[in-house]
Amino acid sequence: MRMSFKHIATSLLLTACLTGVIATSGARAADTITRGGTLTYGRYADSLFLDPVLNDANVDIWILSNLYDTLLLPTDDGKGVQPGLATAWQVAPDGKSVTLTLREGIKFSDGSPITAEDVQWSLKRAANPKNGIWSFMVGSIDDVVIQDPKTVVLKLKNTDPAILPALTVFNTSILPMKAFEASPGATDADKAKAFAEHPIGSGAFILKSWQRNADMQLVRNPYYWRQGADGKALPYLDGVHFEVIPDDATRILKLKSGELDGAEFIPYARVDELKADSTVNMALFPSTRVEYVTLMVRPKLKDGSDNPLSNEKVRQALNYAADKDGIIGIVTHGVGTPMTSFMSSATPYHAGTTPLFPVDLDKAKQLMKDAGFANGFKTSMYVLAGNEDEIGIATALQQMWAQIGVTLDIQQVDNATRTAKYRAGDFSMRLAAWTDDIADPNEIASYFVYSKTIDALHSGWKNDEADMLFEQSQKELDPKKRADDYAKIQEIYNASGPIVPLYETPYPVTLKPSVKGFVQIPLGNNIFVATHIEK
Numbered sequence: 001m002r003m004s005f006k007h008i009a010t011s012l013l014l015t016a017c018l019t020g021v022i023a024t025s026g027a028r029a030a031d032t033i034t035r036g037g038t039l040t041y042g043r044y045a046d047s048l049f050l051d052p053v054l055n056d057a058n059v060d061i062w063i064l065s066n067l068y069d070t071l072l073l074p075t076d077d078g079k080g081v082q083p084g085l086a087t088a089w090q091v092a093p094d095g096k097s098v099t100l101t102l103r104e105g106i107k108f109s110d111g112s113p114i115t116a117e118d119v120q121w122s123l124k125r126a127a128n129p130k131n132g133i134w135s136f137m138v139g140s141i142d143d144v145v146i147q148d149p150k151t152v153v154l155k156l157k158n159t160d161p162a163i164l165p166a167l168t169v170f171n172t173s174i175l176p177m178k179a180f181e182a183s184p185g186a187t188d189a190d191k192a193k194a195f196a197e198h199p200i201g202s203g204a205f206i207l208k209s210w211q212r213n214a215d216m217q218l219v220r221n222p223y224y225w226r227q228g229a230d231g232k233a234l235p236y237l238d239g240v241h242f243e244v245i246p247d248d249a250t251r252i253l254k255l256k257s258g259e260l261d262g263a264e265f266i267p268y269a270r271v272d273e274l275k276a277d278s279t280v281n282m283a284l285f286p287s288t289r290v291e292y293v294t295l296m297v298r299p300k301l302k303d304g305s306d307n308p309l310s311n312e313k314v315r316q317a318l319n320y321a322a323d324k325d326g327i328i329g330i331v332t333h334g335v336g337t338p339m340t341s342f343m344s345s346a347t348p349y350h351a352g353t354t355p356l357f358p359v360d361l362d363k364a365k366q367l368m369k370d371a372g373f374a375n376g377f378k379t380s381m382y383v384l385a386g387n388e389d390e391i392g393i394a395t396a397l398q399q400m401w402a403q404i405g406v407t408l409d410i411q412q413v414d415n416a417t418r419t420a421k422y423r424a425g426d427f428s429m430r431l432a433a434w435t436d437d438i439a440d441p442n443e444i445a446s447y448f449v450y451s452k453t454i455d456a457l458h459s460g461w462k463n464d465e466a467d468m469l470f471e472q473s474q475k476e477l478d479p480k481k482r483a484d485d486y487a488k489i490q491e492i493y494n495a496s497g498p499i500v501p502l503y504e505t506p507y508p509v510t511l512k513p514s515v516k517g518f519v520q521i522p523l524g525n526n527i528f529v530a531t532h533i534e535k
Contacts, residue, residue, distance in 0.1 A: 033228065037533045039262065039531060040260050042260045043245070044246055046213045046244040046415070047063050049193075054132045061525075065526075066203050067206070068173035068201035070167060071119065071174065072084045074521060077522065081165060085103055085106055085174055085225075086100040086102055091164070095156070095477060096158075096159065100119075102151070102152070108223070109206045109223060110176070116151070118174055119144070121177040122177070123172060125188070126171045126172050134443075135171075137446075140475075141156060142155045160474065162440040174202065175195075180195050183195040201221075204529040205221055205528070214243075215244060216241075216244075221235075224529075226529065237528065237531055240531075246387070252510070255512070256279065264520075268508060280512065282510050285521075287344075287346070287524070288523060289344065289435045290339055291505065293429050293432070294422070295428070295459060296429070297460050297498045308371075309429075309498075313370050314371045315500075316364075317363075317367035318364075318500055319364075319500055321406075322357070322359070322397055322401070322500055323400055324502055325355075327396050327397070336505040337504055338355035340355055342444070342499060343445070344436070347444060349483050364403075365404050373405070376404065379429060381428065381431065382431070384413070385412035390431045391412070435523060436522075437525075441473075442474060449467075449489055450470045457498060461496075465492060469486075469492075473486060515534075516531070516532055
Protein backbone atom coordinates (compact mmCIF):
# COMPACT_ATOMS: atom_id res chain seq x y z
CA MET A 1 0.00 0.00 0.00
CA ARG A 2 2.87 2.38 0.67
CA MET A 3 3.98 4.13 -2.50
CA SER A 4 6.11 7.20 -3.17
CA PHE A 5 4.67 9.93 -5.36
CA LYS A 6 7.40 12.39 -4.33
CA HIS A 7 7.84 15.41 -6.60
CA ILE A 8 5.47 14.06 -9.28
CA ALA A 9 3.52 17.33 -9.54
CA THR A 10 6.66 19.41 -10.00
CA SER A 11 8.17 17.09 -12.58
CA LEU A 12 4.89 17.16 -14.49
CA LEU A 13 4.83 20.95 -14.45
CA LEU A 14 8.36 21.25 -15.79
CA THR A 15 7.74 18.78 -18.62
CA ALA A 16 7.10 20.62 -21.87
CA CYS A 17 4.73 19.42 -24.57
CA LEU A 18 3.66 16.09 -23.14
CA THR A 19 1.58 13.81 -25.31
CA GLY A 20 0.47 10.24 -24.88
CA VAL A 21 -1.83 7.42 -25.77
CA ILE A 22 -4.64 6.43 -23.43
CA ALA A 23 -4.23 2.95 -21.97
CA THR A 24 -7.45 1.02 -21.55
CA SER A 25 -7.87 0.16 -17.87
CA GLY A 26 -7.89 -3.57 -17.33
CA ALA A 27 -8.74 -4.32 -20.95
CA ARG A 28 -7.33 -7.53 -22.36
CA ALA A 29 -7.10 -8.81 -25.90
CA ALA A 30 -10.06 -7.74 -28.01
CA ASP A 31 -11.26 -11.29 -28.63
CA THR A 32 -11.74 -11.90 -24.89
CA ILE A 33 -13.91 -8.86 -24.25
CA THR A 34 -17.67 -9.23 -24.11
CA ARG A 35 -19.64 -6.09 -24.87
CA GLY A 36 -23.01 -5.22 -23.39
CA GLY A 37 -24.85 -5.92 -20.18
CA THR A 38 -25.54 -3.81 -17.11
CA LEU A 39 -23.31 -4.06 -14.05
CA THR A 40 -25.12 -3.80 -10.70
CA TYR A 41 -22.93 -2.25 -8.01
CA GLY A 42 -23.73 -1.90 -4.30
CA ARG A 43 -22.86 1.47 -2.76
CA TYR A 44 -22.71 2.25 0.97
CA ALA A 45 -24.35 5.66 0.49
CA ASP A 46 -26.09 7.61 -2.23
CA SER A 47 -24.74 10.62 -4.09
CA LEU A 48 -25.99 14.01 -2.99
CA PHE A 49 -25.35 16.50 -5.80
CA LEU A 50 -23.89 15.82 -9.25
CA ASP A 51 -22.37 19.18 -10.09
CA PRO A 52 -18.57 18.90 -10.30
CA VAL A 53 -17.85 22.37 -8.87
CA LEU A 54 -20.23 22.86 -5.94
CA ASN A 55 -19.66 19.77 -3.82
CA ASP A 56 -17.16 18.21 -1.42
CA ALA A 57 -18.40 14.66 -0.84
CA ASN A 58 -16.73 11.44 -2.01
CA VAL A 59 -20.15 9.93 -2.70
CA ASP A 60 -20.40 12.51 -5.50
CA ILE A 61 -16.77 12.83 -6.51
CA TRP A 62 -16.22 9.14 -7.16
CA ILE A 63 -19.19 9.02 -9.53
CA LEU A 64 -18.55 12.30 -11.37
CA SER A 65 -15.64 10.89 -13.39
CA ASN A 66 -18.09 8.53 -15.12
CA LEU A 67 -20.40 11.38 -16.16
CA TYR A 68 -17.96 14.19 -16.90
CA ASP A 69 -14.57 14.45 -18.56
CA THR A 70 -11.59 16.69 -17.86
CA LEU A 71 -8.87 18.05 -20.16
CA LEU A 72 -6.36 15.65 -18.61
CA LEU A 73 -7.03 12.35 -16.84
CA PRO A 74 -5.23 10.73 -13.91
CA THR A 75 -3.30 7.59 -14.71
CA ASP A 76 -4.65 4.38 -13.21
CA ASP A 77 -1.87 4.38 -10.59
CA GLY A 78 -2.88 7.91 -9.53
CA LYS A 79 0.68 9.16 -9.95
CA GLY A 80 0.51 11.14 -13.17
CA VAL A 81 -1.58 12.55 -15.99
CA GLN A 82 -2.60 11.30 -19.41
CA PRO A 83 -4.59 12.80 -22.31
CA GLY A 84 -8.28 13.43 -21.84
CA LEU A 85 -10.27 16.00 -23.78
CA ALA A 86 -6.87 17.53 -24.52
CA THR A 87 -4.34 15.50 -26.50
CA ALA A 88 -1.28 17.67 -25.84
CA TRP A 89 -0.19 20.34 -23.38
CA GLN A 90 2.82 22.59 -22.95
CA VAL A 91 3.94 24.63 -19.96
CA ALA A 92 5.74 27.85 -20.85
CA PRO A 93 9.41 28.08 -19.80
CA ASP A 94 8.55 30.74 -17.22
CA GLY A 95 5.76 28.57 -15.77
CA LYS A 96 3.18 31.35 -16.26
CA SER A 97 0.99 29.75 -18.96
CA VAL A 98 -0.20 26.37 -20.20
CA THR A 99 -1.22 25.71 -23.82
CA LEU A 100 -3.62 22.82 -24.44
CA THR A 101 -4.70 21.20 -27.72
CA LEU A 102 -8.28 19.91 -27.78
CA ARG A 103 -9.12 16.48 -29.15
CA GLU A 104 -10.79 16.40 -32.59
CA GLY A 105 -14.47 15.51 -32.87
CA ILE A 106 -15.34 15.42 -29.17
CA LYS A 107 -18.98 15.78 -28.18
CA PHE A 108 -21.15 16.08 -25.10
CA SER A 109 -23.60 13.32 -24.25
CA ASP A 110 -26.42 15.19 -26.02
CA GLY A 111 -24.44 15.09 -29.28
CA SER A 112 -23.43 18.77 -29.27
CA PRO A 113 -19.76 19.57 -29.99
CA ILE A 114 -17.35 20.44 -27.17
CA THR A 115 -15.93 23.83 -28.06
CA ALA A 116 -13.08 25.99 -26.87
CA GLU A 117 -15.76 28.31 -25.48
CA ASP A 118 -17.07 25.47 -23.29
CA VAL A 119 -13.54 24.88 -21.99
CA GLN A 120 -12.98 28.57 -21.34
CA TRP A 121 -16.28 28.96 -19.48
CA SER A 122 -15.88 25.73 -17.46
CA LEU A 123 -12.38 26.56 -16.22
CA LYS A 124 -13.31 30.14 -15.35
CA ARG A 125 -16.30 28.83 -13.39
CA ALA A 126 -14.07 26.32 -11.57
CA ALA A 127 -11.52 29.03 -10.72
CA ASN A 128 -14.10 31.50 -9.43
CA PRO A 129 -13.64 31.67 -5.63
CA LYS A 130 -17.40 32.22 -5.28
CA ASN A 131 -18.05 28.78 -6.78
CA GLY A 132 -17.30 25.96 -4.38
CA ILE A 133 -14.45 25.19 -2.03
CA TRP A 134 -12.18 23.59 -4.65
CA SER A 135 -11.54 26.80 -6.62
CA PHE A 136 -8.14 27.08 -4.95
CA MET A 137 -6.86 24.12 -6.99
CA VAL A 138 -7.09 26.26 -10.13
CA GLY A 139 -6.93 29.60 -8.33
CA SER A 140 -3.71 30.40 -10.19
CA ILE A 141 -5.68 30.78 -13.43
CA ASP A 142 -5.93 34.46 -14.29
CA ASP A 143 -7.52 34.03 -17.70
CA VAL A 144 -8.40 31.37 -20.25
CA VAL A 145 -7.66 32.56 -23.77
CA ILE A 146 -8.94 30.90 -26.95
CA GLN A 147 -6.06 30.89 -29.41
CA ASP A 148 -8.02 29.04 -32.10
CA PRO A 149 -10.97 26.59 -32.12
CA LYS A 150 -8.70 23.74 -30.96
CA THR A 151 -6.24 25.60 -28.72
CA VAL A 152 -6.74 27.22 -25.32
CA VAL A 153 -4.10 28.96 -23.23
CA LEU A 154 -4.28 29.21 -19.44
CA LYS A 155 -2.73 32.48 -18.30
CA LEU A 156 -1.55 32.09 -14.70
CA LYS A 157 -1.36 34.74 -11.98
CA ASN A 158 1.66 32.98 -10.57
CA THR A 159 3.69 29.83 -11.05
CA ASP A 160 1.72 26.79 -9.94
CA PRO A 161 3.53 23.49 -9.32
CA ALA A 162 0.25 21.54 -9.39
CA ILE A 163 -1.57 23.07 -12.37
CA LEU A 164 -1.33 19.95 -14.59
CA PRO A 165 -2.60 17.48 -11.95
CA ALA A 166 -5.32 20.03 -11.13
CA LEU A 167 -6.67 19.67 -14.66
CA THR A 168 -7.51 16.01 -13.90
CA VAL A 169 -9.65 16.87 -10.86
CA PHE A 170 -13.45 16.68 -10.90
CA ASN A 171 -14.04 20.41 -10.45
CA THR A 172 -12.29 21.14 -13.78
CA SER A 173 -14.77 18.96 -15.69
CA ILE A 174 -15.85 20.50 -18.98
CA LEU A 175 -19.57 21.31 -19.10
CA PRO A 176 -21.74 22.67 -21.95
CA MET A 177 -21.88 26.41 -21.36
CA LYS A 178 -25.15 27.07 -23.23
CA ALA A 179 -27.06 24.18 -21.61
CA PHE A 180 -25.89 25.16 -18.12
CA GLU A 181 -26.69 28.83 -18.58
CA ALA A 182 -30.13 27.93 -19.97
CA SER A 183 -30.94 26.05 -16.74
CA PRO A 184 -33.51 27.77 -14.51
CA GLY A 185 -32.20 29.88 -11.66
CA ALA A 186 -30.88 33.34 -10.90
CA THR A 187 -27.49 32.30 -9.50
CA ASP A 188 -24.79 29.83 -10.43
CA ALA A 189 -25.83 27.66 -7.49
CA ASP A 190 -29.48 27.68 -8.62
CA LYS A 191 -28.53 26.75 -12.17
CA ALA A 192 -26.16 24.04 -10.93
CA LYS A 193 -28.92 22.48 -8.85
CA ALA A 194 -31.23 22.29 -11.86
CA PHE A 195 -28.52 21.19 -14.30
CA ALA A 196 -27.28 18.43 -11.98
CA GLU A 197 -30.68 16.74 -11.97
CA HIS A 198 -30.19 15.96 -15.69
CA PRO A 199 -26.47 16.50 -16.26
CA ILE A 200 -24.88 16.72 -19.68
CA GLY A 201 -21.24 15.72 -19.72
CA SER A 202 -18.76 13.92 -21.93
CA GLY A 203 -17.88 10.97 -19.69
CA ALA A 204 -18.42 7.35 -20.58
CA PHE A 205 -21.94 7.25 -19.10
CA ILE A 206 -25.13 9.29 -18.93
CA LEU A 207 -27.46 9.57 -15.93
CA LYS A 208 -30.72 7.85 -16.97
CA SER A 209 -32.60 7.82 -13.67
CA TRP A 210 -32.08 8.47 -9.97
CA GLN A 211 -34.27 7.45 -7.06
CA ARG A 212 -32.72 9.15 -4.06
CA ASN A 213 -31.30 6.80 -1.44
CA ALA A 214 -32.38 3.81 -3.52
CA ASP A 215 -30.74 3.48 -6.93
CA MET A 216 -29.10 5.30 -9.80
CA GLN A 217 -29.06 4.13 -13.43
CA LEU A 218 -26.26 5.09 -15.82
CA VAL A 219 -26.28 4.17 -19.52
CA ARG A 220 -23.45 4.28 -22.04
CA ASN A 221 -22.70 7.57 -23.76
CA PRO A 222 -22.89 6.92 -27.54
CA TYR A 223 -20.67 9.96 -28.20
CA TYR A 224 -17.80 8.98 -25.89
CA TRP A 225 -14.44 9.59 -27.58
CA ARG A 226 -12.27 6.82 -26.17
CA GLN A 227 -11.64 3.54 -28.02
CA GLY A 228 -11.54 0.07 -26.50
CA ALA A 229 -9.14 -2.79 -27.20
CA ASP A 230 -11.52 -4.03 -29.91
CA GLY A 231 -11.23 -0.76 -31.83
CA LYS A 232 -14.78 0.33 -31.01
CA ALA A 233 -15.95 3.14 -28.76
CA LEU A 234 -15.98 2.59 -25.02
CA PRO A 235 -17.59 1.83 -22.64
CA TYR A 236 -18.06 -1.92 -23.09
CA LEU A 237 -21.06 -1.99 -20.74
CA ASP A 238 -24.55 -0.89 -21.70
CA GLY A 239 -24.92 0.62 -18.27
CA VAL A 240 -24.20 0.64 -14.55
CA HIS A 241 -26.93 0.25 -11.94
CA PHE A 242 -26.01 1.54 -8.48
CA GLU A 243 -27.99 0.17 -5.56
CA VAL A 244 -27.72 2.10 -2.30
CA ILE A 245 -27.27 -0.44 0.52
CA PRO A 246 -25.93 1.21 3.70
CA ASP A 247 -25.83 -2.03 5.69
CA ASP A 248 -22.53 -3.84 5.11
CA ALA A 249 -23.87 -7.33 5.75
CA THR A 250 -26.72 -6.84 3.28
CA ARG A 251 -24.34 -5.67 0.53
CA ILE A 252 -22.22 -8.78 0.99
CA LEU A 253 -25.26 -11.07 1.14
CA LYS A 254 -26.62 -9.63 -2.10
CA LEU A 255 -23.25 -10.04 -3.79
CA LYS A 256 -22.91 -13.68 -2.74
CA SER A 257 -26.48 -14.43 -3.82
CA GLY A 258 -25.78 -13.02 -7.29
CA GLU A 259 -27.99 -9.92 -6.97
CA LEU A 260 -24.95 -7.65 -7.22
CA ASP A 261 -21.93 -7.77 -9.54
CA GLY A 262 -19.80 -5.70 -7.18
CA ALA A 263 -19.86 -3.94 -3.82
CA GLU A 264 -17.74 -1.23 -2.20
CA PHE A 265 -16.45 -0.63 1.33
CA ILE A 266 -16.40 -4.23 2.46
CA PRO A 267 -15.79 -4.37 6.24
CA TYR A 268 -12.20 -5.35 6.91
CA ALA A 269 -13.46 -7.99 9.30
CA ARG A 270 -14.86 -9.83 6.28
CA VAL A 271 -11.84 -9.54 3.97
CA ASP A 272 -10.17 -12.86 4.88
CA GLU A 273 -13.47 -14.72 4.66
CA LEU A 274 -14.19 -13.31 1.19
CA LYS A 275 -10.64 -13.92 -0.01
CA ALA A 276 -11.22 -17.61 0.71
CA ASP A 277 -14.56 -17.63 -1.17
CA SER A 278 -14.05 -18.78 -4.77
CA THR A 279 -17.41 -17.34 -5.82
CA VAL A 280 -16.19 -13.75 -5.38
CA ASN A 281 -13.08 -11.70 -6.08
CA MET A 282 -12.00 -9.78 -2.97
CA ALA A 283 -9.83 -6.88 -4.19
CA LEU A 284 -7.76 -4.43 -2.14
CA PHE A 285 -6.95 -1.47 -4.37
CA PRO A 286 -3.96 0.73 -3.37
CA SER A 287 -5.17 4.04 -2.00
CA THR A 288 -4.48 7.40 -0.42
CA ARG A 289 -7.27 6.75 2.09
CA VAL A 290 -6.88 7.80 5.73
CA GLU A 291 -9.37 7.22 8.55
CA TYR A 292 -9.65 9.76 11.35
CA VAL A 293 -11.98 11.45 13.84
CA THR A 294 -12.82 15.10 13.13
CA LEU A 295 -13.16 17.26 16.23
CA MET A 296 -15.09 20.52 16.29
CA VAL A 297 -12.77 22.85 18.21
CA ARG A 298 -14.61 26.17 18.39
CA PRO A 299 -14.95 27.51 21.97
CA LYS A 300 -18.72 27.00 21.95
CA LEU A 301 -20.90 24.19 20.65
CA LYS A 302 -24.00 24.96 18.59
CA ASP A 303 -26.16 24.77 21.73
CA GLY A 304 -24.05 27.50 23.34
CA SER A 305 -22.29 25.27 25.85
CA ASP A 306 -18.52 25.28 26.38
CA ASN A 307 -16.57 22.93 24.13
CA PRO A 308 -13.83 20.91 25.89
CA LEU A 309 -12.39 19.95 22.50
CA SER A 310 -11.31 23.57 21.95
CA ASN A 311 -8.49 22.87 24.40
CA GLU A 312 -5.38 21.58 22.61
CA LYS A 313 -4.35 19.52 25.65
CA VAL A 314 -7.71 17.72 25.60
CA ARG A 315 -7.20 16.84 21.93
CA GLN A 316 -3.74 15.52 22.69
CA ALA A 317 -5.11 13.51 25.61
CA LEU A 318 -7.71 11.88 23.35
CA ASN A 319 -4.93 10.96 20.94
CA TYR A 320 -2.68 9.45 23.60
CA ALA A 321 -5.59 7.48 25.04
CA ALA A 322 -6.54 6.00 21.66
CA ASP A 323 -4.76 2.71 21.04
CA LYS A 324 -4.39 2.98 17.24
CA ASP A 325 -2.70 -0.42 16.92
CA GLY A 326 -5.57 -1.97 18.86
CA ILE A 327 -8.12 -0.34 16.56
CA ILE A 328 -6.19 -1.47 13.48
CA GLY A 329 -6.24 -5.03 14.81
CA ILE A 330 -9.89 -5.00 15.89
CA VAL A 331 -11.39 -3.13 12.94
CA THR A 332 -9.09 -3.73 9.95
CA HIS A 333 -7.77 -7.15 11.01
CA GLY A 334 -4.26 -5.96 10.22
CA VAL A 335 -5.08 -4.51 6.80
CA GLY A 336 -4.52 -0.94 8.03
CA THR A 337 -1.28 0.78 8.95
CA PRO A 338 -0.76 3.56 11.54
CA MET A 339 -0.72 7.14 10.28
CA THR A 340 2.59 8.98 10.49
CA SER A 341 1.03 12.27 9.37
CA PHE A 342 -2.45 13.60 8.71
CA MET A 343 -1.84 12.89 5.01
CA SER A 344 -1.31 9.40 3.67
CA SER A 345 2.16 8.00 3.11
CA ALA A 346 1.30 7.87 -0.61
CA THR A 347 0.66 11.63 -0.80
CA PRO A 348 3.47 13.69 -2.34
CA TYR A 349 5.67 15.45 0.25
CA HIS A 350 4.39 13.25 3.06
CA ALA A 351 6.72 13.69 6.03
CA GLY A 352 6.82 11.38 9.02
CA THR A 353 8.37 8.05 9.88
CA THR A 354 6.83 7.13 13.23
CA PRO A 355 3.17 6.65 14.19
CA LEU A 356 1.50 9.71 15.68
CA PHE A 357 0.65 9.73 19.40
CA PRO A 358 1.70 6.29 20.67
CA VAL A 359 -0.69 5.13 23.37
CA ASP A 360 0.22 6.58 26.78
CA LEU A 361 -2.58 6.62 29.35
CA ASP A 362 -0.53 8.30 32.05
CA LYS A 363 0.31 11.19 29.75
CA ALA A 364 -3.32 11.39 28.60
CA LYS A 365 -4.58 11.61 32.20
CA GLN A 366 -2.03 14.28 33.05
CA LEU A 367 -3.03 16.33 30.00
CA MET A 368 -6.70 16.07 31.01
CA LYS A 369 -5.79 17.28 34.50
CA ASP A 370 -3.67 20.15 33.13
CA ALA A 371 -6.57 21.18 30.90
CA GLY A 372 -8.95 21.33 33.86
CA PHE A 373 -10.86 18.15 33.04
CA ALA A 374 -9.48 15.71 35.63
CA ASN A 375 -13.02 14.34 36.06
CA GLY A 376 -13.58 14.09 32.31
CA PHE A 377 -16.60 15.25 30.29
CA LYS A 378 -19.33 13.99 27.99
CA THR A 379 -19.23 14.29 24.21
CA SER A 380 -20.74 12.66 21.12
CA MET A 381 -19.70 11.22 17.79
CA TYR A 382 -21.61 10.77 14.52
CA VAL A 383 -21.09 7.44 12.76
CA LEU A 384 -22.72 6.00 9.67
CA ALA A 385 -25.65 3.72 10.58
CA GLY A 386 -25.05 0.12 9.51
CA ASN A 387 -21.33 0.60 8.86
CA GLU A 388 -19.53 -2.16 10.76
CA ASP A 389 -16.09 -0.53 10.59
CA GLU A 390 -17.27 2.86 11.86
CA ILE A 391 -19.33 1.35 14.66
CA GLY A 392 -16.36 -0.83 15.61
CA ILE A 393 -14.01 2.18 15.71
CA ALA A 394 -16.42 4.28 17.76
CA THR A 395 -17.08 1.46 20.23
CA ALA A 396 -13.35 0.90 20.71
CA LEU A 397 -12.74 4.62 21.27
CA GLN A 398 -15.68 4.77 23.68
CA GLN A 399 -13.98 2.15 25.85
CA MET A 400 -10.50 3.66 25.51
CA TRP A 401 -11.57 7.21 26.33
CA ALA A 402 -13.61 6.04 29.31
CA GLN A 403 -10.24 5.34 30.96
CA ILE A 404 -9.53 9.09 31.07
CA GLY A 405 -13.07 10.05 32.10
CA VAL A 406 -14.50 10.88 28.68
CA THR A 407 -18.02 9.56 28.13
CA LEU A 408 -18.72 9.11 24.42
CA ASP A 409 -22.27 8.99 23.05
CA ILE A 410 -22.26 7.17 19.69
CA GLN A 411 -24.94 8.54 17.37
CA GLN A 412 -25.72 6.46 14.27
CA VAL A 413 -27.13 8.56 11.42
CA ASP A 414 -27.49 8.35 7.64
CA ASN A 415 -24.87 9.91 5.40
CA ALA A 416 -26.97 12.89 4.29
CA THR A 417 -27.72 13.88 7.89
CA ARG A 418 -24.12 13.56 8.99
CA THR A 419 -22.88 15.57 5.99
CA ALA A 420 -25.38 18.37 6.64
CA LYS A 421 -24.44 18.54 10.33
CA TYR A 422 -20.74 18.54 9.44
CA ARG A 423 -21.00 21.34 6.90
CA ALA A 424 -23.01 23.42 9.39
CA GLY A 425 -20.39 22.89 12.12
CA ASP A 426 -23.12 21.28 14.22
CA PHE A 427 -21.16 18.37 15.69
CA SER A 428 -18.69 17.50 18.42
CA MET A 429 -17.00 14.59 16.67
CA ARG A 430 -17.53 12.62 13.49
CA LEU A 431 -15.76 9.64 11.99
CA ALA A 432 -14.43 10.40 8.54
CA ALA A 433 -12.21 9.14 5.76
CA TRP A 434 -10.25 11.13 3.20
CA THR A 435 -8.86 10.24 -0.20
CA ASP A 436 -6.72 12.56 -2.35
CA ASP A 437 -8.24 13.61 -5.67
CA ILE A 438 -4.95 14.95 -7.03
CA ALA A 439 -1.35 13.74 -7.04
CA ASP A 440 -0.31 16.73 -4.93
CA PRO A 441 -0.60 17.63 -1.22
CA ASN A 442 -2.29 20.98 -1.84
CA GLU A 443 -5.82 19.54 -1.73
CA ILE A 444 -5.61 17.71 1.59
CA ALA A 445 -3.63 20.58 3.15
CA SER A 446 -6.23 23.09 2.02
CA TYR A 447 -9.10 20.97 3.31
CA PHE A 448 -7.55 19.94 6.63
CA VAL A 449 -5.24 22.84 7.47
CA TYR A 450 -5.89 26.07 5.56
CA SER A 451 -8.45 28.07 7.50
CA LYS A 452 -9.68 30.04 4.49
CA THR A 453 -11.05 27.01 2.65
CA ILE A 454 -13.57 25.37 5.01
CA ASP A 455 -12.28 26.35 8.45
CA ALA A 456 -10.05 23.25 8.59
CA LEU A 457 -12.57 20.41 8.20
CA HIS A 458 -15.38 22.73 9.39
CA SER A 459 -13.70 22.46 12.80
CA GLY A 460 -12.85 26.10 13.43
CA TRP A 461 -9.13 25.32 13.89
CA LYS A 462 -6.76 28.07 12.72
CA ASN A 463 -2.99 28.51 12.74
CA ASP A 464 -1.53 31.63 11.11
CA GLU A 465 1.86 30.06 10.41
CA ALA A 466 0.28 27.03 8.73
CA ASP A 467 -1.91 29.32 6.61
CA MET A 468 1.16 31.31 5.52
CA LEU A 469 3.15 28.18 4.69
CA PHE A 470 0.28 26.79 2.62
CA GLU A 471 -0.02 30.00 0.59
CA GLN A 472 3.74 29.98 0.06
CA SER A 473 3.72 26.34 -1.11
CA GLN A 474 1.12 27.11 -3.77
CA LYS A 475 3.65 29.16 -5.77
CA GLU A 476 6.92 27.39 -4.97
CA LEU A 477 8.48 25.48 -7.90
CA ASP A 478 11.62 24.37 -6.06
CA PRO A 479 10.84 20.81 -4.86
CA LYS A 480 13.17 21.10 -1.87
CA LYS A 481 11.64 24.37 -0.64
CA ARG A 482 8.14 23.05 -1.22
CA ALA A 483 8.96 19.87 0.70
CA ASP A 484 10.22 22.02 3.59
CA ASP A 485 6.95 24.01 3.59
CA TYR A 486 4.88 20.85 3.75
CA ALA A 487 7.08 19.26 6.39
CA LYS A 488 6.50 22.26 8.65
CA ILE A 489 2.74 22.28 7.90
CA GLN A 490 2.57 18.63 8.95
CA GLU A 491 4.61 19.25 12.10
CA ILE A 492 2.20 22.00 13.20
CA TYR A 493 -0.98 20.16 12.34
CA ASN A 494 0.04 16.74 13.60
CA ALA A 495 0.76 18.23 17.04
CA SER A 496 -2.30 20.44 17.50
CA GLY A 497 -4.79 19.84 14.72
CA PRO A 498 -8.51 19.02 15.08
CA ILE A 499 -8.32 15.29 14.38
CA VAL A 500 -7.58 11.95 15.97
CA PRO A 501 -5.60 10.18 13.21
CA LEU A 502 -6.35 6.45 13.12
CA TYR A 503 -4.99 4.51 10.12
CA GLU A 504 -4.57 4.31 6.37
CA THR A 505 -5.99 1.45 4.33
CA PRO A 506 -6.52 0.19 0.78
CA TYR A 507 -9.98 0.24 -0.83
CA PRO A 508 -11.84 -3.05 -0.19
CA VAL A 509 -14.06 -3.94 -3.18
CA THR A 510 -15.68 -7.28 -3.90
CA LEU A 511 -16.58 -8.31 -7.45
CA LYS A 512 -17.97 -11.34 -9.21
CA PRO A 513 -15.17 -13.26 -10.95
CA SER A 514 -16.86 -12.46 -14.27
CA VAL A 515 -16.32 -8.71 -13.79
CA LYS A 516 -13.12 -7.55 -15.47
CA GLY A 517 -11.49 -4.16 -16.01
CA PHE A 518 -12.94 -2.32 -13.01
CA VAL A 519 -10.46 0.02 -11.34
CA GLN A 520 -10.62 2.12 -8.22
CA ILE A 521 -7.54 4.29 -8.54
CA PRO A 522 -5.57 5.49 -5.49
CA LEU A 523 -7.36 8.84 -5.84
CA GLY A 524 -10.68 7.08 -5.19
CA ASN A 525 -12.42 7.35 -8.53
CA ASN A 526 -14.51 4.33 -9.50
CA ILE A 527 -13.61 3.76 -13.17
CA PHE A 528 -16.18 1.72 -15.09
CA VAL A 529 -15.17 2.91 -18.57
CA ALA A 530 -13.33 -0.31 -19.49
CA THR A 531 -15.27 -2.69 -17.25
CA HIS A 532 -16.85 -5.70 -18.94
CA ILE A 533 -18.66 -8.82 -17.85
CA GLU A 534 -17.43 -12.16 -19.17
CA LYS A 535 -20.16 -14.49 -20.33
